[in-house]
Amino acid sequence: MTFKALFAASATAALLLAVPANAAELTVGFSQIGSESGWRAAETSVSKQEATKRKVNLKIADAQQKQENQIKAIRSFIAQNVDAIFLAPVVSTGWDSVLKEAKEAKIPVVLLDRDIDPSGKDLYLTAVTSDSVHEGAVAGDWLAKTVGDKACNIVELQGTVGASVAANRKKGFDTAIAKHANLKVVRSQTGDFTRAKGKEVMESFIKAEGGGKNICAVYAHNDDMMVGAIQAMKEAGLKPGKDILTVSIDAVPDIFKAMVAGEADATVELTPNMAGPAFDAVAAFKEKGTVPPKWIQTESRLLTAADDPQKEYDSKKGLGY
Amino acid sequence: MTALVPRRGLAQILALVVILAVDRMVSPQFFDLRLQDGRLFGSIIDVLNRGTPVALLSLGMVLVIATRGIDLSVGAVMAICGAIAASLADSHGLPVVLAAALGAGLVCGLWNGFLVAVLGMQPIVATLILMVAGRGIAQLITEGRIVTFSSPDLVWLGNGAILGVPVPIAIALGMLILTGAMVRGSALGLLIEATGGNARASELAGVGTRAMILAVYVWCGVCAALAGVIAAADIMGADANNAGLWLELDAILAVVIGGTSLFGGRFSLVLAVLGALIIQTMNTGILLSGYPPEFNLLVKAMVVLAVLLLQSPKLSGFAGIMARLRRTKP
Numbered sequence: 202m203t204f205k206a207l208f209a210a211s212a213t214a215a216l217l218l219a220v221p222a223n224a225a226e227l228t229v230g231f232s233q234i235g236s237e238s239g240w241r242a243a244e245t246s247v248s249k250q251e252a253t254k255r256k257v258n259l260k261i262a263d264a265q266q267k268q269e270n271q272i273k274a275i276r277s278f279i280a281q282n283v284d285a286i287f288l289a290p291v292v293s294t295g296w297d298s299v300l301k302e303a304k305e306a307k308i309p310v311v312l313l314d315r316d317i318d319p320s321g322k323d324l325y326l327t328a329v330t331s332d333s334v335h336e337g338a339v340a341g342d343w344l345a346k347t348v349g350d351k352a353c354n355i356v357e358l359q360g361t362v363g364a365s366v367a368a369n370r371k372k373g374f375d376t377a378i379a380k381h382a383n384l385k386v387v388r389s390q391t392g393d394f395t396r397a398k399g400k401e402v403m404e405s406f407i408k409a410e411g412g413g414k415n416i417c418a419v420y421a422h423n424d425d426m427m428v429g430a431i432q433a434m435k436e437a438g439l440k441p442g443k444d445i446l447t448v449s450i451d452a453v454p455d456i457f458k459a460m461v462a463g464e465a466d467a468t469v470e471l472t473p474n475m476a477g478p479a480f481d482a483v484a485a486f487k488e489k490g491t492v493p494p495k496w497i498q499t500e501s502r503l504l505t506a507a508d509d510p511q512k513e514y515d516s517k518k519g520l521g522y
Numbered sequence: 523m524t525a526l527v528p529r530r531g532l533a534q535i536l537a538l539v540v541i542l543a544v545d546r547m548v549s550p551q552f553f554d555l556r557l558q559d560g561r562l563f564g565s566i567i568d569v570l571n572r573g574t575p576v577a578l579l580s581l582g583m584v585l586v587i588a589t590r591g592i593d594l595s596v597g598a599v600m601a602i603c604g605a606i607a608a609s610l611a612d613s614h615g616l617p618v619v620l621a622a623a624l625g626a627g628l629v630c631g632l633w634n635g636f637l638v639a640v641l642g643m644q645p646i647v648a649t650l651i652l653m654v655a656g657r658g659i660a661q662l663i664t665e666g667r668i669v670t671f672s673s674p675d676l677v678w679l680g681n682g683a684i685l686g687v688p689v690p691i692a693i694a695l696g697m698l699i700l701t702g703a704m705v706r707g708s709a710l711g712l713l714i715e716a717t718g719g720n721a722r723a724s725e726l727a728g729v730g731t732r733a734m735i736l737a738v739y740v741w742c743g744v745c746a747a748l749a750g751v752i753a754a755a756d757i758m759g760a761d762a763n764n765a766g767l768w769l770e771l772d773a774i775l776a777v778v779i780g781g782t783s784l785f786g787g788r789f790s791l792v793l794a795v796l797g798a799l800i801i802q803t804m805n806t807g808i809l810l811s812g813y814p815p816e817f818n819l820l821v822k823a824m825v826v827l828a829v830l831l832l833q834s835p836k837l838s839g840f841a842g843i844m845a846r847l848r849r850t851k852p
Contacts, residue, residue: 239667391815395764396757405809408565
């Protein structure tokens with residue numbers, strides 16, 4: 202059953218790749234890292250959708266987490282003389298020589314989702330990434346607005362210790378709530394970005410804070426930890442989303458399921474659509490010679506229970522999250 | 523009683539009591555218990571409940587280590603079996619789901635046992651193969667995403683209660699009794715210890731060492747499968763990337779804290795489970811303490827060091843010499 206689904210998925214991918222070249226205005230080569238997470242799989246699916254929408258002929262090369270595969274893919278895209286190259290870099294260094302080759306061939310390179318070492322700034326056209334500090338700030342601002350003037354004790358489920366995303370999402374949130382004296386993070390522990398650890402840590406928070414009576418809101422650095430925390434709250438006889446406010450980041454399908462059930466309040470989207478803005482930037486550059494800014498920041502949409510979570514769930518569940 | 527907890531268990535019991543006392547200090551409500559939706563609720567229940575996967579793993583691991591082996595693949599086996607259970611949960615009944623998951627664990631155990639007992643590979647290398655490949659297999663089953671399910675039967679395994687006791691705790695207790703009855707109710711335990719103590723001598727004395735080794739890896743696989751099913755039932759989903767990640771190391775640590783030597787021979791099931799509880803009591807205490815997460819691993823390492831020093835024969839020998847010196851002084 203599983204293999205059939207895999208086969209079907211790869212067959213669809215092959216069909217998508219087989220769009221005849223003369224129908225497309227642009228041919229773009231995309232060196233994708235791999236499919237290590239649900240978000241990455243969704244990014245690949247959305248890139249294909251956006252390409253079809255714009256009649257772009259998109260060639261995707263899966264690097265399976267290896268830089269040498271990405272370099273090979275870029276060289277082959279240069280040999281095929283594509284119109285542009287998208288690169289989701291697996292690491293931040295070691296790109297200079299291959300990017301120079303692309304530059305000599307006059308093929309613009311756009312970085313997706315991640316940035317590379319500063320020494321290579323003139324070697325790429327632009328980088329389309331999300332700002333994880335901003336994501337934390339959006340979450341913090343929503344909470345401050347929702348709580349108003351009431352005193353509010355917040356517990357925080359951090360991402361993996363040492364991960365830059367976790368540090369940035371914490372920083373953004375802390376800065377946003379620092380302006381409000383009534384908001385206070387009373388407990389903060391790492392849940393390693395996983396459901397199981399999110400649940401375990403939330404269980405301990407509930408016990409340590411008077412059975413959860415002293416907790417007014419939970420902030421989780423990703424939705425998966427929040428899904429685990431929601432289970433812990435329910436098992437403790439609390440009503441997540443009502444007794445305790447929840448706000449998390451990523452916008453994976455399962456958090457919308459929880460919103461539909463009234464058990465989650467808000468999430469900040471890390472959009473899987475990095476390719477869309479990149480296509481537009483390349484098209485403008487090719488047609489009118491418009492040089493885009495070095496950094497195109499993707500939108501960090503705030504999605505709450507009032508934003509039709511069922512529709513969000515339906516639109517995201519098929520993307521491979 | 524002495525049969526169940528031998529005198530050498532004193533260090534472990536002492537360590538557990540000390541850590542429990544520290545937990546009580548950092549969190550005054552540590553021993554509070556109440557009934558929530560027909561299920562016992564409190565930090566001490568969290569310790570037992572969260573300790574279940576490692577306790578189950580240590581039950582299999584202690585037997586493997588007693589034969590002078592080691593099984594690094596248990597975390598990956600957890601991921602495989604959890605993924606199988608989650609994929610089947612909504613379309614099949616609980617008996618089918620359990621049979622498929624435990625069957626997969628059994629096959630994984632047979633594979634490890636075959637490599638070690640029949641092909642004579644070094645256990646650490648032989649089980650490393652499945653440790654690496656197993657997580658990939660689990661990701662193939664789940665297609666890289668978190669497979670969720672809503673089957674109330676399987677959810678009950680993780681979140682239900684029997685007479686107020688959470689089901690995972692009851693399962694772990696049941697497995698401890700079952701394993702104990704098997705290895706200590708017969709000569710099996712002795713034969714396993716003989717195999718680990720000196721395989722060649724045992725072989726010459728007529729012990730089927732090859733069958734013993736095969737059997738312990740199979741049992742280890744079954745225990746890991748059960749742990750994987752419980753871990754998946756707990757979060758109502760199978761997370762192939764993270765389920766059981768690094769738990770093989772916790773299971774080995776539990777066995778070592780339980781006083782079983784990595785060089786094989788004598789083992790104790792009860793003390794291995796006690797080792798798992800010591801690890802979890804410490805983990806829960808760290809979470810309750812409110813220290814910044816950067817300290818988690820440091821605190822854990824210090825406590826483990828202290829517990830192991832407590833058991834070190836050299837150190838107790840040193841203490842003995844000091845005591846004798848003091849006695850001989852006028």
